[in-house]
Each structure stands twice: as C-alpha cells, then as structure tokens.
Amino acid sequence: MSDLTYIDYLAKFGVGCAHPGGFILTQDILAKENIKQDSKILDVGCGTGRTAAYLYEQFKTNVVGLEIHPIMLEKAEKRFLSQQLPIQLVAGSVENIPFERNMYDFVLSESVLAFVNKPSALAEIYRVLKPGGKLIANEMTIESKLSEEEQTKIKQFYNVDSLLEEEDWEHLLNTAGFCNIEIYKGTHDGYAVPEYNLSPNLELELFNILSQHGHFLSLYQDILTYRLITCTK
Template sequence: MGGLTYIDFLAKFGVGGAHPGGIGLTKSILAEENITNECTILDAGCGTGQTAAYLFDQYKAKITCLELNPIMIEKAKNRFLSLQYPIQLIQGSVEEIPFQDDSFDFILCESVLAFVNKPKALKEFNRVLKPGGRLLANEMTINSKLNKQAEEEIVQFYNIDSLLLESDWVQLFEECGFTDIEIKSLHLNLMDNSSAQEFNFSQNFEPELFSILNQHGNMLVKYHDILSHRIFSCSK
C-alpha cells in the first residue's frame, strides 16, 4: 500500500470545485453552451458532485455521474439524496465507460484527464458522445517545458503520468477523433480561487493529509508561472 496521494486529500477533505477556477469558472463555461433540459450530460470524474448538482439545478438536464473514488462517490450520493436530485451516479473509470456508443450530448471533465491514461479516456469520451456531441474539459497544462527534475517533482507529487503543453493536448484531442477544438485560457492564477472552495470532511482522516495540502500549496507557489490550465471545448 503506497502513501497517501493528492487524490486521497481531495476525497477525505471532500473538496468541491477542486479544479482550477472552481465552480465559478464551471458556470461560465457551461453558460456558453446550448444546454437544455433535453440534454444528456456525463460528468466524468464527478468528485463530490458539486458541478452535477449545479447542472441539474440550473438546466434540469439528464445528468449521469461517473466517479472511481469510493469516498467521493459516498459524498456525491449524500449530496444528491439531500437535494432530492434525480442524478444517476455510477462507480467506474473514465478509461472504461460503462455506456453504449453515442449516449451523451455533453461530457464535462474537470481536472480528470491529468490523472488517468489520457488517450484511453479520450477515445472512450469520443465513443460515448453522440455525433456532434460536445466535450468540455478543464485540464492541467504547462505553459512551457520543464527541466527533468522539476517535471519529476510535479509528476510524482500529483501521481500523474505526464505533463502536457497546450499543443500536446490539441494533438491528443485530434488523434482521438475530436474536431473544432477551441481553447480558452482565462489566465486564472491557480492560487486565487475566487469562488470559495467547499469542504465536506470525512470523519476520520489522516493527519498526513494536511502535509499534502501544504505541499500542494508549495507546488503552486514554486511553479506558478509554469503550472496552469486550459479549457478545451471540442466536438465529435
């Protein structure tokens, strides 16, 4: 059993809107899309369900959530139950999505691809999207190449397999069958999460998780000019 990871911290602290820009940025991304109550939407890697709850509240769309982490699943389930929202919640991986081809009008993916096998997940997204369907992704992106040591440090801390430049992401989306790729860089400072983050603490959490929170803060300070994010919107 390895040590605790950044994902463990997010799960145990029940961080809602952990992605760059938080729920505030999510709302502005969604406002630019043509979402109606007829739309089927997959929140891929839904975390504690903050975005999915907003989607239902705002659009009354047909929302399905996919999440692998059992602690996050529990917190999302409790959220939807307390709100009495009819959101389908499924435990599973974005690398093997348990849905038929052409199932969704939209897939929303917020800081998920960085932590998984990217080509595998993107091919799955393409498969389950309807023709003309839209993928909206807010993902960690580096502004410039890093030296080997710095790259190692970031990759190891976040437990990810690679760091991608904007051009790497675009190439990957294209290779996985996506078109009309638009990129938004809102130049948000990752350290400035203007919409306050939401926390839903687990009853038992390990004290070491505080040091992970600390390290995360240190990473953002140390690499503030390199570590960034982009919002990609594209079509099938």
C-alpha cells in the same frame, strides 16, 4: 511511508470544484453552452458532485455522474440524496466508461484527464458522445518545459504520467478524432476557494499533502496552469 495520494486528499477533505478557477469558472463555462432540458450530460470524475448538482438545478437536464474513488462516490451520493436530485451516480473509470456508444450530448471533465491515461480516456469519451456531441474540459497544463527533476517531482506528487503543454493537448484530441478543437487560457483566479466536506479522523499525512500542493502552486504559479478545452465528435 504513507500510501495516501493527492486524490485521497481531495476525497477526504471533500473538495468540491477543486479544479483551477473553481465553481465560478464552472458556472461561466456552462452558461455559454446550449444546454437544454433534454440534453444528456456525463460528468466524468464528478467528485463530490457539486457540478453535477448545479447542472440539474440550473438546466433541469439529464445528468450522470461517473466517479471511481469510493469516498467521492459516498459524498456525491449524500449530496444528491439530501438535495433530492434525480442524478444517476455510477462507479467507474473514464478509461473504461460503462455506457454504450453515442449516448451523450455533452461530456464534462474538470481536472480529470490530467490524472488518467489520456489516450484511453479520450477514446472512451469520443465513443460515448453522440455525433456532434461536445467535450468540455478544464485541465492542468504547463506553459513551458520543466527540467527532468522538476517534472519527476510534480508527476510523482500528483500521480500523473505526463505534464502537457497546449500543443500536446491539441495533438491528443486530434488523434482521438475530435474536431472543432478550441483551447484557451482561463482568466479566473487559479486559487479560487473550494467547497469542503471533511471526512472524520483525517490523517496527518493529508495535511502534509495539502501543504505540498500549496508549495507547488506557489513555486510554479506561472508554469503550472490550466487550459479550457472544447471540441466535438
């Protein structure tokens, strides 16, 4: 029995902007924000660093990438070095962010909160945001309740502790202390083609994971969707 997970697949395939809507949606979301050169932005679960790199290239702002997976960290570091980008990359978890309180104008979470302990992560994001700072998130959301059997299969495959509807996200954000909460459906294609940066000697099981992921996306395409979230401290 393989111990490889969906997150390992993302890391070893080097999937950049694996979240629903992909990189095009990321660009559209960020273009609507009042990001300045002196803004401080924390990209939690930054993965291979594609969004963090774009943030610096587009806005010449202060960007920090936080990532826990060692392969993702390695690929993000190589990206930043090859492109000569002055982005700080930190190994750590969004559930225990290694920074002082009130540091960031923006925290960005692209398909990260769904995979962690959500109350802990939101409390930490709230802590490190400056007063008036903004969380921008793109997170997996279900449109309606699934059967217990279906929920169990999906949660086990993606290694998540829960599948949330829109009102569940709103409740968690309110509980964490956020205000000006806006949650809305994205209009971009959830099957946007991502960027790949493959590791050598990929295990066969990773292709099985990719196949199963595609199966779930097809089977639950009208239920397993996403929401765009913005809120402030």
